Amino acid sequence: MSEKVLLDYGSGGRASQRLISKLFLGNLGNDELNRLNDAAELSVSGRVAMSTDSFTVDPIFFPGGNIGSLAVHGTVNDVAMMGAVPRYMTCGYIIEEGLPMADLEIIVKSMAEAVEHAGVQIVSGDTKVVPKGAVDKIFINTTGIGDIIVDPAPSGDAARPGDAVLISGTIGDHGLTILGTREGLDFEADVKSDSAALNHLLVRLVRELPEVHVLRDPTRGGLATTLNEITTSSNVCCELNETSLPIRPEVQGGCSILGLDPLYLANEGKFICILPEAQAEKALEIMRSDPLGGDACRIGTMTDANPGKVVLVTQLGGKRLLGMLEGEQLPRIC
Amino acid sequence: MSFELLEKFRDPELCRKLLDKMERELDGELRFMEVCGTHTVAIFQSGLRSLLPEGITHLSGPGCPVCVTHESEVNAFLDLAGNERVIMATFGDLMRVPGEDRRNLKKAQADGARVKVVYSPFDTLKLAKENPGDLVVFIGVGFETTAPTIAATMKMARRQGIDNLRVLCFHKTVPTALDALLADQAIKLDGFILPGHVSAIIGVEPYRFIAGKYNKSAVVTGFEPLDILQSLSQMIDWRNKGEAHVDNNYTRIVGENGNPKAMEIMYEVFEPCDALWRGLGLIPGSGLEIRPEWEQFDAKKEFGIVIKDGPALKGCKCGDILKGIKQPDQCPLFGKACTPANPVGPCMVSTEGSCAAYYKYKLD
Numbered sequence: 092m093s094e095k096v097l098l099d100y101g102s103g104g105r106a107s108q109r110l111i112s113k114l115f116l117g118n119l120g121n122d123e124l125n126r127l128n129d130a131a132e133l134s135v136s137g138r139v140a141m142s143t144d145s146f147t148v149d150p151i152f153f154p155g156g157n158i159g160s161l162a163v164h165g166t167v168n169d170v171a172m173m174g175a176v177p178r179y180m181t182c183g184y185i186i187e188e189g190l191p192m193a194d195l196e197i198i199v200k201s202m203a204e205a206v207e208h209a210g211v212q213i214v215s216g217d218t219k220v221v222p223k224g225a226v227d228k229i230f231i232n233t234t235g236i237g238d239i240i241v242d243p244a245p246s247g248d249a250a251r252p253g254d255a256v257l258i259s260g261t262i263g264d265h266g267l268t269i270l271g272t273r274e275g276l277d278f279e280a281d282v283k284s285d286s287a288a289l290n291h292l293l294v295r296l297v298r299e300l301p302e303v304h305v306l307r308d309p310t311r312g313g314l315a316t317t318l319n320e321i322t323t324s325s326n327v328c329c330e331l332n333e334t335s336l337p338i339r340p341e342v343q344g345g346c347s348i349l350g351l352d353p354l355y356l357a358n359e360g361k362f363i364c365i366l367p368e369a370q371a372e373k374a375l376e377i378m379r380s381d382p383l384g385g386d387a388c389r390i391g392t393m394t395d396a397n398p399g400k401v402v403l404v405t406q407l408g409g410k411r412l413l414g415m416l417e418g419e420q421l422p423r424i425c
Numbered sequence: 426m427s428f429e430l431l432e433k434f435r436d437p438e439l440c441r442k443l444l445d446k447m448e449r450e451l452d453g454e455l456r457f458m459e460v461c462g463t464h465t466v467a468i469f470q471s472g473l474r475s476l477l478p479e480g481i482t483h484l485s486g487p488g489c490p491v492c493v494t495h496e497s498e499v500n501a502f503l504d505l506a507g508n509e510r511v512i513m514a515t516f517g518d519l520m521r522v523p524g525e526d527r528r529n530l531k532k533a534q535a536d537g538a539r540v541k542v543v544y545s546p547f548d549t550l551k552l553a554k555e556n557p558g559d560l561v562v563f564i565g566v567g568f569e570t571t572a573p574t575i576a577a578t579m580k581m582a583r584r585q586g587i588d589n590l591r592v593l594c595f596h597k598t599v600p601t602a603l604d605a606l607l608a609d610q611a612i613k614l615d616g617f618i619l620p621g622h623v624s625a626i627i628g629v630e631p632y633r634f635i636a637g638k639y640n641k642s643a644v645v646t647g648f649e650p651l652d653i654l655q656s657l658s659q660m661i662d663w664r665n666k667g668e669a670h671v672d673n674n675y676t677r678i679v680g681e682n683g684n685p686k687a688m689e690i691m692y693e694v695f696e697p698c699d700a701l702w703r704g705l706g707l708i709p710g711s712g713l714e715i716r717p718e719w720e721q722f723d724a725k726k727e728f729g730i731v732i733k734d735g736p737a738l739k740g741c742k743c744g745d746i747l748k749g750i751k752q753p754d755q756c757p758l759f760g761k762a763c764t765p766a767n768p769v770g771p772c773m774v775s776t777e778g779s780c781a782a783y784y785k786y787k788l789d
Contacts, residue, residue: 407476411474
């Protein structure tokens with residue numbers, strides 16, 4: 092029978108030690124983590140960005156990634172959205188007893204690849220194993236910290252009327268993949284999560300265009316929700332052009348079948364960039380020069396028409412409100 | 426149908442031309458009602474509503490199955506969800522529909538009720554097999570679109586010897602409701618945009634009375650902007666000539682006789698009955714109930730559920746809205762006591778409800 096994670100592994104005793112030294116240090120180890128002190132000793136100075144996120148995705152494996160890579164990308168991206176170079180991360184696992192050890196290995200190895208690619212170090216970690224049913228397979232919390240390299244840092248309340256609204260690529264891919272995989276739906280075409288670390292592209296962007304007003308990753312709630320948050324904080328109106336929205340036909344198709352709106356589906360490898368009109372072309376050029384921004388495009392403009400609202404200019408030229416969802420999207424009856 | 430082909434039905438230039446034609450030809454006012462939640466959403470989502478000529482009034486009728494689910498039906502399934510023997514299986518739309526004291530299935534779930542959202546009624550077969558000691562109760566809410574699939578599920582359950590599946594049957598039929606609506610003198614209408622999905626099952630024939638008995642026009646219509654505009658333009662044309670017709674503009678999906686096979690399966694398992702509609706009250710012959718030969722699946726029989734009319738919720742104008750007498754934002758509760766976060770009625774919670782569409786999409 093294949094090896095499973097047992098309650099013993101979270102006991103702090105020898106079993107824990109073995110798991111830590113073999114699996115975690117073996118894959119994620121670095122000078123700081125290897126010291127196994129109670130806390131990491133870091134040297135940081137100046138303005139730093141810090142962000143934490145807990146990952147509870149179901150299923151834990153999905154086309155395009157798994158909970159491990161997602162836990163790294165999510166936090167790295169959140170830190171980078173502040174115009175910061177992500178440097179260090181912490182990582183806490185809460186594991187349900189009985190999780191196949193092979194699954195945990197895949198997850199940890201994915202995290203190792205993701206931190207390597209993002210150029211960050213995991214400097215502190217924690218593992219808890221809880222009885223069956225107390226969590227669903229595995230939950231991961233990551234916290235990241237990075238040096239802010241622009242002043243002022245991009246911020247959700249900094250959008251101004253006249254600003255251009257850009258997106259770094261297609262929307263809805265991650266959300267539809269997760270929903271589709273969770274429900275065991277077979278999509279005709281290949282739909283996969285866009286989970287990726289955006290920090291290298293973002294750092295280049297803010298170095299070259301330090302006047303970027305807002306950077307945000309449209310994760311939970313999707314593009315529509317994130318834009319609503321920005322228009323509310325900045326008290327501006329976002330006029331979005333439906334025809335410019337980059338949505339893969341297979342994502343659009345999958346959404347039509349399930350009665351979902353891709354504008355409200357999560358993305359894990361995309362960012363919204365809001366900046367003065369004059370810099371829009373340059374920003375798109377930088378974004379498109381990176382494979383993670385290959386489909387970058389302009390999707391709208393900030394105005395002062397309906398402060399706090401997102402207005403969608405439809406394909407037909409009509410206008411309608413693009414509001415926030417009350418809760419999760421639910422599939423419809425007919 | 427390929428998505429490329431569908432794109433043609435969204436062609437902005439063709440839409441513009443039709444809109445201009447309507448503007449030119451419309452003499453006076455045209456009041457039309459759509460009776461399908463998918464049309465409600467399509468008209469808002471495409472931005473069509475903001476582009477229609479001023480003289481055209483768009484009303485949303487009783488076309489969202491969630492919205493016309495009677496208060497006592499909602500309370501019945503919420504009560505049943507609390508039963509320890511029961512696993513409730515439902516389409517996602519019903520999860521947030523409020524019952525008495527604003528309770529709903531989401532809250533019941535948080536209190537420990539076992540509620541499972543399914544994408545297809547057939548999913549309930551697996552659910553029943555996986556939980557042999559429990560009763561899986563599927564909430565049968567929907568029109569002729571949904572009922573045949575549920576009937577087919579029950580047939581398959583019988584073939585597979587599954588004895589722990591029940592259906593709480595609240596199905597309703599569209600043409601009977603339209604007849605009741607048109608009989609109401611208070612309702613001022615020039616025509617109907619008829620539902621594409623329902624018509625794909627029942628065909629065009631059951632609507633003929635709209636022109637014959639009431640001298641109103643009605644067009645079976647697809648869900649793309651061009652489909653809708655074409656039907657409206659046709660209705661203007663007929664009205665200018667003083668004529669009324671029932672026609673089918675959605676021939677790529679809807680045949681004259683619909684889907685006889687689906688109808689046969691539906692009536693093999695269900696039979697017409699009187700039904701209570703939220704906001705509209707009792708409409709004779711407008712519901713479907715499980716035939717005695719299939720009563721082993723009947724959750725109403727199993728649990729002794731009787732649906733009775735009661736007083737409507739105070740202040741809630743659902744009835745007038747579903748009849749097209751009032752627009753959602755004319756309800757005193759709209760956007761105040763009744764919002765998607767805290768809905769009073771299902772019209773505010775269903776994705777295809779007219780109040781929810783107004784709240785979600787209407788700009789001013």
